[in-house]
Amino acid sequence: xxxxxxxxxxxxxxRTRLQNWLPKIVLAPSLAVxxxxxxxxxxxxxxxxxxxxxxxxxxxxxxxxxxxDLFQIRTWDTAVTNLAIFASLYIVICTIIGLMLAILxxxxxxxxxxxxxxxxxxxxxxxxxxxxxxxxxxxxxxxLENTMHLWGWESFEFNWIKDGDMAIYTIVIAAVWQSSGxxxxxxxxxxxxxxxxxxxxxxxxxxxxxQLYRRIILPQLRPAFLxxxxxxxxxxxxxxxxxIALTGGGPGNATALPATFMYSYTFTRNQMGIGAxxxxxxxxxxxxxxxxxLYAELREKK
Amino acid sequence: xxxxxxxxxxRSSNFTRALIYLVLILFALFYLLPFGIMLVNSLKPLEEIxxxxxxxxxxxxxxxxxxxxxxxxQIGVQPTGLRxxxxxxxxxxxxxxxxxxxxxxxxxxxxxxxHFRGATWIFGLLLFSCFIPFQIVLIPMARILGxxxxxxxxxxxxxxxxxxxxxxxxxxxRNYYAVFPTELVRAAQIDGAGFFQIFWxxxxxxxxxxxxxxxxxxxxxxxxxxxxxxxxxxxxxxPMTVALNNLVNSSTGVRExxxxxxxxxxxxxxxxLVYIVAGRYxxxxxxxxxxxx
Numbered sequence: 001x002x003x004x005x006x007x008x009x010x011x012x013x014x015r016t017r018l019q020n021w022l023p024k025i026v027l028a029p030s031l032a033v034x035x036x037x038x039x040x041x042x043x044x045x046x047x048x049x050x051x052x053x054x055x056x057x058x059x060x061x062x063x064x065x066x067x068x069d070l071f072q073i074r075t076w077d078t079a080v081t082n083l084a085i086f087a088s089l090y091i092v093i094c095t096i097i098g099l100m101l102a103i104l105x106x107x108x109x110x111x112x113x114x115x116x117x118x119x120x121x122x123x124x125x126x127x128x129x130x131x132x133x134x135x136x137x138x139x140x141x142x143x144l145e146n147t148m149h150l151w152g153w154e155s156f157e158f159n160w161i162k163d164g165d166m167a168i169y170t171i172v173i174a175a176v177w178q179s180s181g182x183x184x185x186x187x188x189x190x191x192x193x194x195x196x197x198x199x200x201x202x203x204x205x206x207x208x209x210x211q212l213y214r215r216i217i218l219p220q221l222r223p224a225f226l227x228x229x230x231x232x233x234x235x236x237x238x239x240x241x242x243x244i245a246l247t248g249g250g251p252g253n254a255t256a257l258p259a260t261f262m263y264s265y266t267f268t269r270n271q272m273g274i275g276a277x278x279x280x281x282x283x284x285x286x287x288x289x290x291x292x293x294l295y296a297e298l299r300e301k302k
Numbered sequence: 303x304x305x306x307x308x309x310x311x312x313r314s315s316n317f318t319r320a321l322i323y324l325v326l327i328l329f330a331l332f333y334l335l336p337f338g339i340m341l342v343n344s345l346k347p348l349e350e351i352x353x354x355x356x357x358x359x360x361x362x363x364x365x366x367x368x369x370x371x372x373x374x375x376q377i378g379v380q381p382t383g384l385r386x387x388x389x390x391x392x393x394x395x396x397x398x399x400x401x402x403x404x405x406x407x408x409x410x411x412x413x414x415x416x417h418f419r420g421a422t423w424i425f426g427l428l429l430f431s432c433f434i435p436f437q438i439v440l441i442p443m444a445r446i447l448g449x450x451x452x453x454x455x456x457x458x459x460x461x462x463x464x465x466x467x468x469x470x471x472x473x474x475x476r477n478y479y480a481v482f483p484t485e486l487v488r489a490a491q492i493d494g495a496g497f498f499q500i501f502w503x504x505x506x507x508x509x510x511x512x513x514x515x516x517x518x519x520x521x522x523x524x525x526x527x528x529x530x531x532x533x534x535x536x537x538x539x540x541p542m543t544v545a546l547n548n549l550v551n552s553s554t555g556v557r558e559x560x561x562x563x564x565x566x567x568x569x570x571x572x573x574x575l576v577y578i579v580a581g582r583y584x585x586x587x588x589x590x591x592x593x594x595x
Contacts, residue, residue, distance in 0.1 A: 022497040026408050030468055031424060037446075037465045038431040041439040046443060051543045057445065101329060104322050117581050118330045122337075122569035124584065125570050126526035130567040132550050133336040136559060142352060150355045181333065182428040183587055238435045241528040245547055253508035259529075262437045267533070272441060290433045298426055 035190035042283065049277035055270040066277040077279065079256040082168050086257065087236035088181075089172045090300045094232055095225070097176065098183025103213070107183070116188075119181035127178065132243020134159070134174040139144055171239075171255055174246055179235065183228050190224035192218070230293050237286050258282050336569075344368065344563035351559045367560035371568060375561050376552065378537060379547050384565050386538065387545035391525055391572075393456050394541055396578035399520045405464070406471020406516060406524075411505050413472070414479040414496075415487050425476060432469035439466075442535055447534055454536045462534060463524045471516050474587070478512040479505065510581065518580055519587035522573045542569045 013267055049067070052060040070076050101119060105112050120129065137143045140159040148156035160166035194217060202216055240259035247255040247266075267277030304438050343351055344367050346360040373383035409428070413421050429588045443462060447453035452461065482505070490500050531541040540548070547570045 011385060019497055023412040024418065026497075027412045027424070029429070030405060030409050030472070032467055033468065034427055034431055037439065037443070038434065039427070041442040044432070045438050057441070072319045097329075101326070104326055107319070107322055109322070115326055115330055118333055120581075120585065121574065121577055122333060123588065124572070124573045125337075125523060126528065126543050126546075128526075128528055129548050130336075130466075130568045132546070132562060133340045135550075136354075136562075137336055137339070142559070143356060144437055146303065147356050171334065177336065182588060185588065189589055195525060234433050240437075241543070244379065244528070244532075245550070250558040256457040259435065259437055263440075263529075264535075266413065266441060278442060279440070283438045286433060287430075288434055294426060294433075298429070 006015045021152060022204035033299055036093075043278045046280055049280050050273060053276065059271065062273070066273040070277050072275055073274070075253045075256055076261055078253050079258045079261040083237065083257050086171055086175070086239070087233060089169070090175050090236050091229060091232045093176050094183045095181040095228055098185050098228065099221075101180070101184040102187035102191055105188060113283075116185075119184050121181070122178045123182045125178065127241035127243065129247045130174055130178050131242050134140045134170070135179070135246050138170050142202075158208055161247065162251060164251050167251060168256045171243055171246060175236075175242055178242075178291065179232065183232070186224050186228055187221060193222050217267065226293070233287055233289055240298060248269060306522050321364070323345035333510060337492060340563045344560050346560055348556075348560055363375070367558070368564040370558070371422045371549070371561045371564035373564065375549055375558070377548050378552075382537070384542065384545055384549065384568055387540055387542045388568065390456065390535075390539060390545075391542040395521055395524045398460045398467065398524050399517055401460070402464045402471045402520055403513060403516045405468055407475045407506065407509065407513070408501070409412055409468070409472040409477045410475025410477075411501055413476050414482070415484060415500075415505075425472070428469045430469075430549075431466070433471065434531055437467065438532065440529075444533065453534060453541050456539065459530060459541065460536055462530050463520075463527070467520050469525065471520060474512055474516045474519070475509070482508070490541075511586075514583040515587040516581060517585050518576055521576060522584070525573050 037176045037190075048057055048060055050063060052058055052062045052065075078194060101192045105116065109115070138158070138161040140146065140157075140162065145158045161170045198216060202212055207215070211292060238259060239257055240263070242258055243249055243255055243260050249256045259282065262275050262282065264272045265278065303343055314529075322367065333517050337405055339356055342357060342359060345363050347366070348405050350358075350361060371383060372385050374381055377387065379382065412433055413425055442455065447458045447461075448457075450461075452458040487500055488503060495503070496527075525541075526543060527541070527580040528543045528547070535541060535544065546565050
């Protein structure tokens, strides 16, 4: 409020100048915080990835040694393979379920207002809660398998969570449960934005429902597809909590992801240099997806 | 197919409609079951869980697991229950939400109503910070919190959440204020209103919906955060998510599933409540965070 206090302003001239500077002064702290805590920290981590840091940062320069070591580590290999499996299944299944539910809900459904929040509520939960719920549903001794046995289906078997080869798919199940409703909401918003007149005109020309969706509706949902892809892929790369809560990265290292790898190498195994290099690779992967997307979004608006 | 007088262009037969309802209801069950079963089983004695069917209703209803999860369950080494950690999360989330929302409102106001060179660049830098994998800042952040002597305290976590929350809150307010009539701001300026007067008297009073959206989004994110809590808080200062994970994944003693479930529902409670009370704003926040239009 100092700006409007006549006692403080040595005449109109000073006030005008202060008013001109105020917006920049107000924005400055956020900019400073951003430059230090985001971009400065990124630079620091990149720098650490080229040093021989172990338990604490150290500044002996070792070039690309951490990166070449990183790609020799079998757990990293597992983590990257797991991420590829997890991310592609997660994105594809969420998109299919989300699109399907959105199209079905868009058919003038009675009770839409009741169903929609049910599809979406898992998005409000913490991944730790989701992990707790699914960990137990998937536990063969007390969960789904046991229930099927009690119901008389003795041969039913569903023990993926204990099976090193299949455990990564349990992460997909829980993650899809959590986020597919969100994708549904994005597609539904897209569908509601389509002009009904175009659809009616197409129908007059004798287009079937299937043709209507294939030729007219789906192409118009392109922005929603793109947003869903960007959001889901960035969520997949960052996935950490869910793995910790559901499998703890196990059995063995079977469900390790880059995020869990980075944490364990940096903070439990005291290989900070390698941890930093894995974080840098995660950042570059996300940047490769986000930067073109954000650039396009910001340019369009100008 | 006959020309029905529906205003929806896409029509379908009765059989198809029945099928649509069936699929939708099956999916509703898929989304409801894990949480519903967890709720039911949190009210059972332990023997009924280990020896019985998870879908069955309790034979002996009991709230003992809830009481235990709240005040006596073993978290780490202390039998404190989740209560102190619940309080930790509130003490952390409330100021962090308030500060990041307020700063975001100011930033959005400056970026949309006070044009200057480089504003788009600054916004781009802020925007990208929303999407970085936080692993890239964990190591330096741990050092800085140590240097500032606030590691393992509520202040430390508040700082972390404010810093990494500003990007999103700025995004919300920028998009909201971008369509706010600039003429009103100019008119007020001509009447002699200053920078902050315009903000307090004109911008903020008409920002109700976006403040709700932003607070809900920040609260959900901060309350549900695990990575920062696990990295920067230790022992008694941990937030709820970390304490829940410790409770569920502790390897000592009998696994008291019913207590775990009660704890999980407590951890989900605040964000779920917000979702039920203000779901509309929650969805708007999700959409605004994804489609930056």
